[in-house]
Amino acid sequence: MTLKSDVKSWGSLAKFFHWAVVLLILAEGALGLSMVKLHKGPGAFVYYDLHKSIGITILALAVLRLTWRAFDPRPQAVPTMPAWQELAARAGHALLYGLLFLVPLSGWWFDSVEGLRPMSWFGLFEVPHLVAADPNLKHLAHEIHETLFWVLVAVAAGHAAAALVHHFFNKDATLTRMLPRHGRAPLGAALVLLIAALIVAPPVTRALNPRAPRAPAESTPASAAAAATAAATTAAAAPASAPQARAWSVDAAQSTLGFKGTYQGGGFDGAFKRFDAAIAYDEADLAHSKFDVTVDLASADTGASERDDTLKGDDFFATSKFPKAHFVTESFEKAADGSVSVHGSLTIRDKTAPVVLAVKFAAAGDKATLDVDTVLKRADYGLGAGKDWTDVGADVPVHGHLVLSAK
Numbered sequence: 344m345t346l347k348s349d350v351k352s353w354g355s356l357a358k359f360f361h362w363a364v365v366l367l368i369l370a371e372g373a374l375g376l377s378m379v380k381l382h383k384g385p386g387a388f389v390y391y392d393l394h395k396s397i398g399i400t401i402l403a404l405a406v407l408r409l410t411w412r413a414f415d416p417r418p419q420a421v422p423t424m425p426a427w428q429e430l431a432a433r434a435g436h437a438l439l440y441g442l443l444f445l446v447p448l449s450g451w452w453f454d455s456v457e458g459l460r461p462m463s464w465f466g467l468f469e470v471p472h473l474v475a476a477d478p479n480l481k482h483l484a485h486e487i488h489e490t491l492f493w494v495l496v497a498v499a500a501g502h503a504a505a506a507l508v509h510h511f512f513n514k515d516a517t518l519t520r521m522l523p524r525h526g527r528a529p530l531g532a533a534l535v536l537l538i539a540a541l542i543v544a545p546p547v548t549r550a551l552n553p554r555a556p557r558a559p560a561e562s563t564p565a566s567a568a569a570a571a572t573a574a575a576t577t578a579a580a581a582p583a584s585a586p587q588a589r590a591w592s593v594d595a596a597q598s599t600l601g602f603k604g605t606y607q608g609g610g611f612d613g614a615f616k617r618f619d620a621a622i623a624y625d626e627a628d629l630a631h632s633k634f635d636v637t638v639d640l641a642s643a644d645t646g647a648s649e650r651d652d653t654l655k656g657d658d659f660f661a662t663s664k665f666p667k668a669h670f671v672t673e674s675f676e677k678a679a680d681g682s683v684s685v686h687g688s689l690t691i692r693d694k695t696a697p698v699v700l701a702v703k704f705a706a707a708g709d710k711a712t713l714d715v716d717t718v719l720k721r722a723d724y725g726l727g728a729g730k731d732w733t734d735v736g737a738d739v740p741v742h743g744h745l746v747l748s749a750k
């Protein structure tokens with residue numbers, strides 16, 4: 344077995360690179376296409392991690408392969424091959440080399456703009472982001488990754504078909520000189536190793552790096568709850584019957600309802616993009632003040648689509664069954680130091696729990712700002728109740744900032 348290629352045949356290292364990459368791409372493509380159909384939970388994240396680790400491996404092999412190629416003589420085309428075919432084959436190979444870089448790089452780019460925590464290579468070390476997170480590029484990056492993959496499939500299929508035509512119709516040595524020399528043993532061994540790696544890698548990843556990246560729903564649920572609470576605080580629905588404190592309308596464009604989550608020790612910020620708040624508030628007439636807030640839970644945005652999808656899923660908000668969170672005040676309390684707190688109840692999913700909000704209100708003429716803070720306990724609402732989510736922070740601080748105009 345010769346490591347280097349010669350004018351007539353490919354060396355064993357060139358063959359290894361070629362067939363290892365073919366096998367890895369087959370596994371990687373199948374994994375990519377199936378993992379995107381999985382319910383996004385911790386189970387699926389293991390496969391996402393595996394996909395990224397194999398993808399980075401393919402990229403590293405492409406770099407090594409081209410480096411080796413610079414020192415390795417390339418066999419001449421078989422003597423019977425017409426010049427146009429040789430040219431077409433060279434163009435095809437150049438295209439394949441380009442795609443071997445572009446497909447994993449586009450995946451890495453997509454992962455980076457998603458803004459998840461840096462991926463971990465088989466749980467052994469962290470691979471940094473290529474660029475800063477940018478939610479506006481997520482869709483484009485995904486499209487590019489997926490499209491380049493299908494271009495690779497088409498070019499590789501044409502390339503493989505050409506190799507088979509040479510073998511079965513032209514009956515020349517083009518294919519056989521690229522095949523492992525000593526029977527099928529090395530190929531079989533590579534296959535077995537690959538399958539073993541695929542089976543072993545997910546548990547190994549988890550065992551080696553239990554605090555691994557992949558920011559799932561994390562404390563999002565709690566956050567959402569918190570956000571809901573905050574929203575509640577923010578808005579007050581004008582009570583229908585009894586006399587009412589001054590009513591305010593909320594400037595949605597300037598108001599925010601945010602929350603902070605933690606997952607495996609790392610923190611992230613989230614916000615609810617859509618909520619309605621009816622607010623009647625007068626510090627001199629707390630008895631007739633009221634907040635009534637409804638939060639559209641599917642509008643939770645934590646800057647990472649996988650995490651947002653997890654939040655909307657059954658383990659957390661289950662937005663298809665329970666689309667809204669609702670907060671309504673029960674009483675207001677003024678402490679000796681003048682600070683105001685609000686007691687109310689917050690409903691998320693089918694669970695209602697008492698919540699206390701700290702309120703800061705500042706009015707200037709017909710304009711005012713209302714800031715509310717609370718810390719929600721996600722367990723109160725059954726958010727992330729399963730053992731899969733023990734790494735999600737139990738407490739979710741929520742902050743609502745409402746910009747108000749007098750009605």
Ligand code: HEM
Nearest residue numbers: 371372375376379395398399401446447450451454489492
């Ligand atoms: C040659 C290497 C690679 C191949 C052949 C490949 C192939 C694929 C395929 C077929 C999909 C499914 C696309 C869809 O139907 O939506 C996919 C998705 C994905 N790939 Fe790759 N990929 C590669 C490398 C990478 C790398 C290096 C990363 C990140 C470091 C990556 C990250 C992702 C992610 C995050 C998704 C999921 C997209 C989603 O959730 O919608 N890929 N990949």
Ligand code: HEM
Nearest residue numbers: 361365368412432436439440499502503506507517518521
């Ligand atoms: C993902 C799939 C594949 C990729 C990315 C790929 C890539 C490549 C590249 C880049 C080369 C050029 C090597 C060089 O000049 O350094 C090559 C050569 C070759 N490939 Fe593939 N290949 C794939 C699948 C296949 C399959 C399935 C077959 C066989 C059915 C095959 C048969 C060959 C042969 C025979 C050569 C040598 C051609 C020659 O001597 O001129 N390849 N491949």
